[in-house]
Amino acid sequence: MIQREMNRYFCPICLIFGIIGCLLNILLFSQKQFRNISCCTYFLAASISMITTLILGFGPHAYSVNHPNPVHTISSFCKIRSYVAQSFMMIHRWLMAMACIDRYMVSSINVKLREFANPNVAYRIIIIIMIIFIILPLHNLFFLDIKNGMCVNSIVAFTIYHSLFTIIFGGFLPLLIMITFVILIRHNLATKQQRRQRDMYKIKGSTVRLLNSRDYQALMMLFVQVIFYILSTISWMIFLIYAPFGRRIHNKSNNRIAIEKFFRYITEILVYTYPTLSFYINIFASQTFRDVLVNILCSLLTSRERFWYRSRLSLTRTQTN
Incomplete structure (x- = not known):
């Protein structure tokens, strides 16, 4: 009942x-100020x-409210959906990890490291990350199948x-990198500020801030992203650790099977909340993003008003003629 209402x-x-x-x-x-x-x-x-x-x-899940869930009823969909979903999930997690490395290189005092932080390298x-995680999850196409109404690995050992x-490449390594x-970004920024403070302790009677606004917002955005990544992923990692051992248990009661299915469902749903909240995390953490969003919305509204004004003016001229 709860699962159906959530769906x-x-x-x-x-x-x-x-x-x-x-x-x-x-x-x-995609805005000009962010392209470089x-x-x-x-x-x-x-x-x-x-x-x-x-x-x-x-x-x-949303489709399954009024129809049978194709993930658990159609074998080919079970395989393809699991493969593509895991592939793209790995891609966006590793891209976020690379963004953390990129910010570290930008904040470094090492000139050679900073040279790697440019769009061409990115x-x-x-492309390399996409190729890797298009290839590595291919096992889903061969070993996943529907069993007891669930899309699971058909071979227990697999x-x-x-x-x-999944735990190593989808959870532990990206999290460790982030x-x-x-932490290293925070250290670099603090080191830079300490160097500045050797020659200048105060500016116009105010103490120098440890972080300037732009550095602080970038660090806060990454920090909040890491927190939400942990919260959305940890329960799924726990289920993946339990899954191989749970498959070895025979003669499970109906209640236990129902609990396992529901736990699997909840942990999977939580995993997808991270991409759901990504934009809202950025907006919450960064004043710059909020300002750019407001400017874009204002520009769109202004363009729309100009369009309607020109349309009405053209219509008026046509009727006059």
Whole structure:
């Protein structure tokens, strides 16, 4: 009952708000002031990947309210959906991790490291990540199938490999990279500020801030992204650790089977909340993003008013003639 109501209301709402958010992310990161910033290049590519993830993640659940869920009824859809969803999910997570590395290089005092933080390098890394995670999840096409009304690995031994692959490449490594480089970014910024304070302690009677506005907003945005990544992923990682052992238990009661299915459902839904909230996290954490969004919306409204004014003026002239 709870699962059905979540499919009816929660999943469609997340799908709608998530797609709108990703499209706004794409619109923002495509602006002229962000095109030459390599970090924004990663965010832009990640937002495109997130749209596919959201459609394949929430779409089947929303569809299942009035129809049988194709994930658990159509073998080919089970395989393809799991493969594509995992592939794009891995892509956007690793792109976010690369964005953290990029910010670290930008904040570094090492000139050679800063040279790597440019859009041309970012484009190459994006292509490499896409190729890697289009190839690595191919096992889903061969070993996934429908069993007992669930889309699961058909071979118990392969469940262990799938769990380890997902935990390491989809959870642990991206998370480790994000946390490590956010800490290193903070260290770099503090080191830079300490050098400035050697020669200048006060400016016009005010103490020098540890971080300037732009650095602070970038760091806060990454920090909040990492927090939401942990919250949305940790329960899914726990389920993946349990899954191989749970498959070895025979003669399960109906209650236990129902609980396992519901836990799997909840943890999977939580995973997809991260791409859903990505845009709203950026807007919450960055004043710059809020200002750019307001400017874009104002420009669109102004353009629309000009369009209607010209249309009415043209119509008036036509009627006069």
